Amino acid sequence: MQLGIIGLGRMGGNIARRLMLNGHQTVVFDRNTEFVSTLAAEGAKGVADLPALVAGLEKPRAVWVMLPAGAPTEDTIDTLSQLLEPGDVIIDGGNTYYKDDIRRARDLAQKGLKYIDVGTSGGVWGLERGYCMMIGGDADEVLRLDPLFAALAPGLGSIPRTKDRVADDDRAERGYIHAGPAGAGHFVKMIHNGIEYGMMQAFAEGFDILKTKSSEILPEDQRFDLNVADIAEVWRRGSVVSSWLLDLTADALAGDPKLEGFSGSVADSGEGRWTIEAAMEQAVPVPVLSNSLFSRYRSRGQGTYGDKLLSAMRFGFGGHVESGKK
Amino acid sequence: MQLGIIGLGRMGGNIARRLMLNGHQTVVFDRNTEFVSTLAAEGAKGVADLPALVAGLEKPRAVWVMLPAGAPTEDTIDTLSQLLEPGDVIIDGGNTYYKDDIRRARDLAQKGLKYIDVGTSGGVWGLERGYCMMIGGDADEVLRLDPLFAALAPGLGSIPRTKDRVADDDRAERGYIHAGPAGAGHFVKMIHNGIEYGMMQAFAEGFDILKTKSSEILPEDQRFDLNVADIAEVWRRGSVVSSWLLDLTADALAGDPKLEGFSGSVADSGEGRWTIEAAMEQAVPVPVLSNSLFSRYRSRGQGTYGDKLLSAMRFGFGGHVESGKK
Amino acid sequence: MQLGIIGLGRMGGNIARRLMLNGHQTVVFDRNTEFVSTLAAEGAKGVADLPALVAGLEKPRAVWVMLPAGAPTEDTIDTLSQLLEPGDVIIDGGNTYYKDDIRRARDLAQKGLKYIDVGTSGGVWGLERGYCMMIGGDADEVLRLDPLFAALAPGLGSIPRTKDRVADDDRAERGYIHAGPAGAGHFVKMIHNGIEYGMMQAFAEGFDILKTKSSEILPEDQRFDLNVADIAEVWRRGSVVSSWLLDLTADALAGDPKLEGFSGSVADSGEGRWTIEAAMEQAVPVPVLSNSLFSRYRSRGQGTYGDKLLSAMRFGFGGHVESGKK
């Protein structure tokens, strides 16, 4: 099949490559012309702007937008909606808020355009491992584009089959699902990222205890001199916490056991926050997912106003002249 | 009555003063001889060491130890136990772990000595407001010492009576209770402090949001320029959150609304941690009390190993070269 | 002054009463005609519908809407906006989401109408204690209505003045503030309620530990038989946790120490959730406020899907045939 791709960064560029490796054609655009040239040299048809991209595709056209969520994606889809024709489809493969998908699908349908949201997991490893995709939109349209999704997905691979699994739809086993109508793909991806935050924080807290166990915060006779790189490595084999995140942890600790290459300031993207909002809309208690997000906030600031107020109260009731009182 | 007092810091000194104001006699000791002289000038009988303190008291002697929990208190009680005679009583007014009380009461009983633990709240304000006391130990002995407790307690004061309250024991209304056997006093005080941590953190988080609402973290058209000193003041009147901690907050913000006098590093004492341990022994979920404690840990460190590991994982799976990557 | 009041429930009815006690006139409406008759008998001018209410007020009219947030308030303000004339003011005294205030103020301004949001704390006690009010809107309009706010507020009362407080604006000390433009009043009230959730949960967890300390979850020799009613009472005097919520706790425990009159299912209103959303917009960590909300969710459901999944995993990796496996 043929696919237009807008946005050739870490994700979009490799999506084009994986499709071409599987015999599909791509028409690619990025504001950065170097990215376009590079992919053109690898077999893609590079274009200089959106009209050229639309002109370069056969009807019904399919255009995959792989840009940062928010204004970049929104503006691009807005422009595309004026260039495309009824029957064409826009695919948003980024990390869009699912309520934006629902709105867009409704608005685009009024112009006869189709809209598909694809929550795409795989990061920098997707080219090699394939992309795990959670897809929302019209079922027929998702089926029509199946050759593209099948090519991008990891496939059955060497992962053991789930025992007892009986399903009419074998796409899940090949690494992609049609989750439901527009928005459902990004909703499932959002929850995936929420869980990811929680798992990461669980490892972070555990390794923090392991590391601190050898520090001067404890009297010397209570310390253990633990090898965190070996611990991550051994847990990869036969333990309950074995996981891809643990593999990455073992990688990182093998090269830099003190993690001196990192400052400890951790970013967060929208999905963590949206997951908490979704939970609150549904009255689902999410202490772990929320605290994972808050720990990231906390990692980025110090001497917060709230902390200062705690010290002020302590000073008020107990005259505690603590380190916190200047 | 007559009371020996060991430890004349912020708490012990004022306890002696409040007793003397109420007509009681005190025999006082502190390693810091200045503290002893000061109180002697105010009417106390100052002594130079523990044997002198014991010698200066009539039988059955009562000695109030008001020292930091842990070794200072433990060592002093150990020494006293060798100087005192059957029928004498040791009172620990500090912040001792309640399991230590239980052990001590058992050990001292074998020497014929009595032991009373008094959780004492009131801080630097106790001299004026009186001390709220939670007492553990033998009921008869607590009764025998009642004149001392009655003098130290706030008394009925101007606080409105609790409607529907029917009780044989009016001590609670006068600001002290006999909570149960040895350890029960400090147990109740420990929970008091656990709750205190939670209330303080609730205010800290709320005022943090209020303060940040006017900061550049938000686009300019989403900010409110809120007067936090006025907000604290207005809540003191008729709102659901009115409390002594809010009064202290209003005090602090009246003089220093930006809290520039504080660094934001917050200490914690043993009670917060022991409260969590007690909760876990009883399988009681305490997300708020525990997170209040963890927020204090967090206020004292930055760039933790756990935070660095989060960045390392993000770098591993997504190539996120974030601020956290050096 | 004269004020129209719509909604005569627990809050609205007493607001009318407190205003009348202070010499103001009220024109009142409620769908429940009994509420209207009752207040009419106490001196209010009762009316049968919104047009009659508008007709009964002198220009520039002031109408206080005291209805549940969401559709009831929204619909009423919509109707009022068609009946009122330029220069009139609508006051929303309910628990509206502050972003709705901002939108409404903008929309109403286009019709020449003014809009004021009043976060009102005081509950069933407001008639007697006065209402603590956090007001958003145009400063001049708030000043024009000052006689009404001054009458509703608690006033200086017997509460000790905050030391060091220097302020041009003495309204905060009398129990009301002009917090900022439209929305600022409800924003501050929202944070107030967020803090309230945290303080309540801190007490809930603490008393849960106290109560469980005497239960069979512990071996008999580790139990204390604590009197929770006495503990709440004693903390009211001189302790750090003394607060109005503690007064209410003491009230409740005096009559029903086992709290047998309550099932343990706890409702939550919008403010708790909106507080968390505001915190996340500003990247403020709020582990205590959020966990207070989640504890309420948790109190209302059992056997959640998440809990079942935990059991399923445990069964999967360890063959744990636990109580959770049917």
Added chain:
Amino acid sequence: MQLGIIGLGRMGGNIARRLMLNGHQTVVFDRNTEFVSTLAAEGAKGVADLPALVAGLEKPRAVWVMLPAGAPTEDTIDTLSQLLEPGDVIIDGGNTYYKDDIRRARDLAQKGLKYIDVGTSGGVWGLERGYCMMIGGDADEVLRLDPLFAALAPGLGSIPRTKDRVADDDRAERGYIHAGPAGAGHFVKMIHNGIEYGMMQAFAEGFDILKTKSSEILPEDQRFDLNVADIAEVWRRGSVVSSWLLDLTADALAGDPKLEGFSGSVADSGEGRWTIEAAMEQAVPVPVLSNSLFSRYRSRGQGTYGDKLLSAMRFGFGGHVESGKK
């Protein structure tokens, strides 16, 4: 080599089997004589009591105790310590608190006995997958027993090697480590289980949101009808959350997507709590690990005293007659 094994339950029995499969000899005992007969039929030397077990082993003897932590393990080791001779070694493969290991190693050393603690992960899957082992104790003794550990461990298997890993000690890659002196093995295993709790709770919360998204708690037009079994399955391929716990989740959901076979009451063992205690000793904030534990407490009780107190306060200040008021 030869190994005595005490405790032939889910873990101990399969440990014996895996050793025998690898050519080692076992002398086995369990209070349940059936377990002994079964293993004897498979090639083990079954014995009827501890003296017989000791008598059946060549010096220096090695005895693996695989019993529930606490009294069963403690009593057995106490008895063994009286039967064994200098140079013999006791191995505790259970889930013992690491501070008990430190004490035991010290006490046994005085009798010339050696002590090794082995944190053993693998559950019911260990026979097939091998056991991931974290070992504490004297380095030479751990080396002497290496043939046993090597046989029990998973080995290199088909798991990809960690890139950049350079290590003198290849045991971690084969699934076992010598973590440090006595106690270090169980300390690392304890943290492993703490992390496990956090990861499980992250999945539980995420799937709870997914499931609730299709429930009547939301207005019909906001629901998605999500297939949770397919979602678990798809995440197994190429997603960031792929892990063994996710594999188990997919297994469970494949057979019972509504998890009707589980009540939702979740047990916890000591490690979760000990992990929090260790964190508090080291002032490490662990909001995720602690809330995972508290969620389990919460899953087992409803209508807690704390929840009732929340309702009582709400009733007190607002007259809220909620579902929680009987």
